Amino acid sequence: MTNLTFAPPPPNTEATEKLRAEVRAFLNVELAGMTARQRAQSWSGRNPAFSKKMAEKGWIGMTWPKQYGGHERSALERYVVLEEMLAAGAPVAAHWIADRQSAPSILRYGTQEQKDFFVPKIARGELFFCIGMSEPDSGSDLAATRTRATAVEGGFKVNGTKVWTSGAHVSHYMILFCRTDAKSDDRHGGVSQFIVDMKTPGIKVSPIVDLSHEHHFNEVVFEDVFLPASAMLGNQGDGWKQVTGELAYERSGPDRFLSTFTLLIEGFAMLQEAVDDRAAIALGRIIAHLMTLRRMSRSIAGMLQRGEDPAVHAAIVKELGTSLEQEMVEVLRLIVDAEPDATSSNPYVAVLAHTIMHAPSFSLRGGTREILRGMIARGLGLR
Amino acid sequence: MSETTDLIRDMAEKLFGDTCDKSVLAAAEKGEFQTGLWKEVTDAGLSGALLPESAGGSDLSIEDALAALRISASRAAPVPLAETMLAGWLAGSALAVPEGPLTIAPASNSSSIALKKTGAGWRLEGVGKRVPFARNAAAILVLAEADGANMVARVDPKACAISEGRNLAMEPRDDVTFACDLGAGDVAPAGNNVNLETLRAFGAAMRANQIAGALSRTLEITLQYANERVQFGKPIGKFQAVQHNLAMLAAHSAAANAAADMASEAAANGMNLLPIAAAKARCGEAASIGAGIAHQTHGAIGFTREHMLHYLTKRLWSWRDEFGKESDWSLIIGRAAAKAGPKKLWSDIVTA
Structure with a gap:
C-alpha cells in the first residue's frame, strides 16, 4: 500500500515570508484596478503583460536551474508565490500552464537544444503553452x-x-x-x-x-x-509515463482549492454587517478545510523538493480541494441573501453567478473526480 | 522527525498492537478498568508523558506525547491516556499527583465549577459534566478561576458524588458533583498559559489525534476486508463503486492525520487556538464520513458485536463531540474571521 500520509510541510523561513511580503506589495499595485468579477476568473484570467511583469520579478520558473533562466529557489518559495497570486485573484493564465507543467516536462525529458531554446523564454514570460x-x-x-x-x-x-x-x-x-x-x-x-x-x-x-x-x-x-x-x-x-508525470504537476498545486477564494471573500464582505452564528459556523468550517488542504498541499511541495512522486497525494488534494470549491458555492448561497446575476454591479452577486457557472469544470479539468478516485484506489492497492 | 520520536512511536506501536486485543476491548466495554494494560502504559512512561521529570514524569515533548496517543487510539486502547496526560499538564510541577489513572475537569462546557478561598484552605463546589473515567481516577485535576487567577485543584473522586455515564464506546463519562473542602496543599496556581480556553484546546488537540489514529486503523481493516470478502465471484474491493468509497475514506483519513499534525504543532507552539480549532472541526467531519464508509463496506458483519470495527467507529462517533464538536470550533473560527474582516482572511489563514 502506498504511504498516504502527508509529511509535515517544510517550515516557513525568513526568506519565504520576505518573499510573501514582496508578492503582496506587488499585487497591491498591479491588481488595484481589477474588479471582483475579474479576480474570480482566478487562474483562467489572462493578461500577458501581467505575466511579463511576474517574469521580471523572477516569479516564473522559480525552481528551475539558472542555466535555463530559472531562479533555483525552493519548491516552498514557489508555493508562496502561487498561493498569494491565487488568493488575490491575479490573472496568471497566460504563463500558468508553461510554468506549472510544460517547462518542468521539458526540463525532465527534453533534449539539450529543447531546454536551451524553450525554458529561458518561458521563464522570461515570452512563451505560453497549452x-x-x-x-x-x-x-x-x-x-x-x-x-x-x-x-x-x-x-x-x-x-x-x-x-x-x-x-x-x-x-x-x-x-x-x-x-x-x-x-x-x-x-x-x-x-x-x-x-x-x-x-x-x-x-x-x-x-x-x-x-x-x-x-x-x-x-x-x-x-x-x-x-x-x-x-x-x-x-x-x-508518452504515457511522461504524461503521467506531467499530470502530477498539474494536480498538486493550490489552484485545486483556491480557485473560488474570491467568492469566499466577496460573500463574507456581504455578510460583514451581521455575521450571525449560523454564518460564522459555515465560514469557520470552510476555513478549517482550507487550512487543512493548505497544509496537505504544502506537504506536496516538500515532496517535490525531495524529488518524490506525489501522484496519489496530488489526487487526494485535488479531489478534496475541488469538492470544497464546489461546496463553497452551495454554502454561501444559503447564508448570503442574494440571487446570482452575472450582469450585476454588486461584486458578490456577479462573482456568485460566475462561480456557479464554472463550478462543474472544477472536478473535470485536470482529471475527473472518477479518475482521481480510481488513482487513489490504485494507491491503496485495490487495482 | 527526531530519533526520540521514532523510538516512542515504535514503542507505542508495539505496546498497543500487542495488548489491545478483542478480549481487552470487550472487557472494557463491560465496565472493567483494564489494570494490566494501564500498568504497561505507565511502565512505558506514557501516562506521565507531560509530567516534569521532577514530579516523576517522563517529560515528553507535546508532539511526542500526542504521537503516542494517536497510536493508542489506532488500537482503540480503552484507557484514560489522553486524560492522564492532560492532568499531568495541569498539575505541572505545582501539584504532586498520585499514582494511577488521572482525569480532568471541566471536560465539557456545560460544567459549572467554583473555587473559593476559605480561611486555611479552599472550597470547591459545582458539577463537572462528562468527566472521562472519573470513577476510575486516582485524582481529578480541576481547573477553576478564583479571584481572577487560574488555579488547579487536586481532588479525590471518592470525596465527590459521581453519577455514572458512558460515551458510545462505553468509556466512562461521569458527572461529578464537587462539594469539598481542600487543604492549602491541594490547590496551586495554574502554570503559564494554562487556562480554561487552553485546557479545552488541548483536549480538542488530543481528540483530534485520537480520531486520526482511529481513522487510519479503520481504513486498514476496511481495506483488508474489501480484499478478502468475495461477492459475485470476486473481492468486493475490485468493484469500482466500492473502490471510490474507499478512496474517499483514505482521503478523509489523510486529511484527519494532516489536521491532527497541525493541532500537535499548534499545541506545542503555545496552544495556538485557531489551528487546533480547525483540526478538531476537520477531524470531526472526517470521523463521520470515515465511519460511515467503513460500515458501508463491511456490510452486516461490521454491525455485529463480534466484529472489531465497532470498537473504532463508536470511538469516532464519541470523540467528534468531546471537547467541542465541529460546529463549536467552526463558530470560534468564524467569529474570529468576522472580527478581523474579509480583507484579513487570507493573511490570517497563512499566519495561523
Whole structure:
C-alpha cells in the first residue's frame, strides 16, 4: 500500500515570508484596478503583460536551474508565490500552464537544444503553452488517443483533433500527446509527446464557447502537420509515463482549492454587517478545510523538493480541494441573501453567478473526480 | 522527525498492537478498568508523558506525547491516556499527583465549577459534566478561576458524588458533583498559559489525534476486508463503486492525520487556538464520513458485536463531540474571521 500520509510541510523561513511580503506589495499595485468579477476568473484570467511583469520579478520558473533562466529557489518559495497570486485573484493564465507543467516536462525529458531554446523564454514570460491531451473520443481515457504522428522523411506528419484545449488560440506552443506506433497489448504503449509550434501550417484552432459565453477552450485540428524529428519530447513510446508525470504537476498545486477564494471573500464582505452564528459556523468550517488542504498541499511541495512522486497525494488534494470549491458555492448561497446575476454591479452577486457557472469544470479539468478516485484506489492497492 | 520520536512511536506501536486485543476491548466495554494494560502504559512512561521529570514524569515533548496517543487510539486502547496526560499538564510541577489513572475537569462546557478561598484552605463546589473515567481516577485535576487567577485543584473522586455515564464506546463519562473542602496543599496556581480556553484546546488537540489514529486503523481493516470478502465471484474491493468509497475514506483519513499534525504543532507552539480549532472541526467531519464508509463496506458483519470495527467507529462517533464538536470550533473560527474582516482572511489563514 502506498504511504498516504502527508509529511509535515517544510517550515516557513525568513526568506519565504520576505518573499510573501514582496508578492503582496506587488499585487497591491498591479491588481488595484481589477474588479471582483475579474479576480474570480482566478487562474483562467489572462493578461500577458501581467505575466511579463511576474517574469521580471523572477516569479516564473522559480525552481528551475539558472542555466535555463530559472531562479533555483525552493519548491516552498514557489508555493508562496502561487498561493498569494491565487488568493488575490491575479490573472496568471497566460504563463500558468508553461510554468506549472510544460517547462518542468521539458526540463525532465527534453533534449539539450529543447531546454536551451524553450525554458529561458518561458521563464522570461515570452512563451505560453497549452495542453494537447483530450480528444473527442479520448477524455478521461487518455490512452484511447487517436491523433497520430506518422514517421516521414525528417520527422512526423500529424493528423487528428484535440479538444477542450484551454488557451490554444493565444498560446505559442502545445505539448501534444499522440499515437506514434501501432496499438499493442500494452494499451499505454505506442504514444509519444511533441512540442508543437502553434503557427505550424495545417493546425486549425476553433473556439468552443462555454455555457457562460466565455471563450477559454478550443478545438485544435491537425491536418497533415509536419513536425521535425527534433520536436519530439522524450523518447518515442514513452508518452504515457511522461504524461503521467506531467499530470502530477498539474494536480498538486493550490489552484485545486483556491480557485473560488474570491467568492469566499466577496460573500463574507456581504455578510460583514451581521455575521450571525449560523454564518460564522459555515465560514469557520470552510476555513478549517482550507487550512487543512493548505497544509496537505504544502506537504506536496516538500515532496517535490525531495524529488518524490506525489501522484496519489496530488489526487487526494485535488479531489478534496475541488469538492470544497464546489461546496463553497452551495454554502454561501444559503447564508448570503442574494440571487446570482452575472450582469450585476454588486461584486458578490456577479462573482456568485460566475462561480456557479464554472463550478462543474472544477472536478473535470485536470482529471475527473472518477479518475482521481480510481488513482487513489490504485494507491491503496485495490487495482 | 527526531530519533526520540521514532523510538516512542515504535514503542507505542508495539505496546498497543500487542495488548489491545478483542478480549481487552470487550472487557472494557463491560465496565472493567483494564489494570494490566494501564500498568504497561505507565511502565512505558506514557501516562506521565507531560509530567516534569521532577514530579516523576517522563517529560515528553507535546508532539511526542500526542504521537503516542494517536497510536493508542489506532488500537482503540480503552484507557484514560489522553486524560492522564492532560492532568499531568495541569498539575505541572505545582501539584504532586498520585499514582494511577488521572482525569480532568471541566471536560465539557456545560460544567459549572467554583473555587473559593476559605480561611486555611479552599472550597470547591459545582458539577463537572462528562468527566472521562472519573470513577476510575486516582485524582481529578480541576481547573477553576478564583479571584481572577487560574488555579488547579487536586481532588479525590471518592470525596465527590459521581453519577455514572458512558460515551458510545462505553468509556466512562461521569458527572461529578464537587462539594469539598481542600487543604492549602491541594490547590496551586495554574502554570503559564494554562487556562480554561487552553485546557479545552488541548483536549480538542488530543481528540483530534485520537480520531486520526482511529481513522487510519479503520481504513486498514476496511481495506483488508474489501480484499478478502468475495461477492459475485470476486473481492468486493475490485468493484469500482466500492473502490471510490474507499478512496474517499483514505482521503478523509489523510486529511484527519494532516489536521491532527497541525493541532500537535499548534499545541506545542503555545496552544495556538485557531489551528487546533480547525483540526478538531476537520477531524470531526472526517470521523463521520470515515465511519460511515467503513460500515458501508463491511456490510452486516461490521454491525455485529463480534466484529472489531465497532470498537473504532463508536470511538469516532464519541470523540467528534468531546471537547467541542465541529460546529463549536467552526463558530470560534468564524467569529474570529468576522472580527478581523474579509480583507484579513487570507493573511490570517497563512499566519495561523
